[in-house]
Amino acid sequence: MKNLCIATVVLALSGCASVMTAEEQxxxxxxxxxxxxxxxxxxxxxxxxxxxxxxxxxKDKVVTSTTPGCHTATPIKKTIAPVFWGNIIIGGVLGSTTDGSTGKMWNYADSVEVTCAAQ
Incomplete structure (x- = not known):
């Protein structure tokens, strides 16, 4: 019974990236x-x-600029959201497939700097 309660709590507190992650960043x-x-x-x-x-x-995100002296394209790094790994353990193939198809398994960098020549 104790194991059932623990399992229920773990399942209730866990969730896939599609549910736990915001749609926008x-x-x-x-x-x-x-x-x-x-x-x-x-x-x-x-x-x-x-x-x-x-x-x-x-999808890959790129910051573009037409300002002279600045890079025209600066990629935004992305990483896999930590909640996705828990979903693989708990949700298996179904959960991870859902996260992959929605794209919510990815976190983009919080900030990006466009390189420009000093003025």
């Missing part, structure tokens, strides 16, 4: 020269320093 974007530059991520524009909200879909 905010990413801070800065420029290395500390100057305001206009950047775009997933067709969303902002001026640095600024925030851009992206859909957590597992």
């Amino acid at each position: 905010s990413i801070k974007v800065t420029a290395s020269n500390n100057q305001p530059i206009e950047v775009t991520v997933d067709d969303k524009k902002t001026t640095t320093p600024g925030m851009v909200v992206v859909l957590r879909d597992g």
Whole structure:
């Protein structure tokens, strides 16, 4: 009975990344020269320093800039969300497949810096 209670608590407190992870993520974007530059991520524009909200879909994200002297494309790093690993143990193939298909198994970097020439 004790094992059943422990198992129930573990299952109740655990969840797959598709349930436990937000659908969107905010990413801070800065420029290395500390100057305001206009950047775009997933067709969303902002001026640095600024925030851009992206859909957590597992796709590669790139910060683009047309500002002279700045890199035109800066990739945003992504990592697997820790909750995904627990889901593999508890949810098995079904849970991990769901996380993979929704893209919510991925966390994007909280911030990214666009490299620009010093002015």
